[in-house]
């Protein structure tokens with residue numbers, strides 16, 4: 548068995564999961580950067596005037612640009 552001090556074992560138990568999580572974060576961040584913007588858009592249909600519009604923000608509700616009525620996202 549390889550002799551290891553307590554502090555070396557502690558460093559391994561902290562740094563190995565940290566490096567794995569950082570690698571996963573970089574991977575998912577890099578992947579989401581190359582996703583087309585259309586996929587991130589929410590589509591809304593106004594219940595007041597029937598206007599269909601899309602925003603690239605992830606909000607459950609957004610205002611209609613024509614009449615200002617709050618509408619829920621039809622597709623997220």
Ligand SMILES: [Zn+2]
Nearest residue numbers: 593596611614
């Ligand atoms: Zn409207």
